[in-house]
Amino acid sequence: VVHIAVWNADGTASVTYRGANWTAIPRPGAPQSPGPHRVSELVGSRLLVDPL
Template identity: 55%
Template sequence: MAESTLWWLLGGALVVLELFTGSFYLLMLALGAAAGALAAHLGWSPTGQLVAAALIGSAAVVGLHLNKRRHPGDPSVRSLRSVNLDVGETIQVDAWQSDGTASVKYRGAQWTVIRAPGTPPEPGLYKVSELIGNRLMVAKA
C-alpha cells in the first residue's frame, strides 16, 4: 500500500472521529494528514511527510485555538431576555452571606442570589443578568 494511501486513510479516520465527537480540532489534524499525503505524492521521505503533517496540523490547531480565543462564543441562552423574562429585572439585596449568596423575596417566593464576577458584595439594587438553575445571578444596577 502506498504511503499516501495511509495518510489519506488517517485523514478520513480523523474526519469520521470528528463527526462522532464534534471536536473541530480533529479536522485541523486531518488537514495535517492531508499535507502528509500530498508530501507522499511529491515523493518526500517518510520523515519529510511526518514533518509536513506535524507542521500543518499543529499550525491549524494553534490558529483555530487563537481564533476561538479572540472571538468568544454566543452569550448563554440563560442570559437572554427573550428566553427568560427575569433577566433585566431589578431586585433589592439587603445583606450578603459569607458564602457569597443572598436570599431575597422575588415574585412571591424566596430566591437564592449569586453575584456576577466582579460584583462587590454590597447591599443595594441589583439587576438579574442570568438565571442559573434556581439561582439568580445579579450585577449592580
C-alpha cells in the same frame, strides 16, 4: 430588580423575586454591595445579579 440587604459569608443572598424566595449570586468580579440589583440570568436555581 431585587433588593439585597446583606450578603452571606458564602457569597449568596436571600431575595424575594416575583413573589418567591430565591438565592442570589453576584456576577464573578462584581462587588458584593447591598442595595438594588438587576436579575441578569437564572443559573440553576439561583439568580445571577448585577448591582445598579
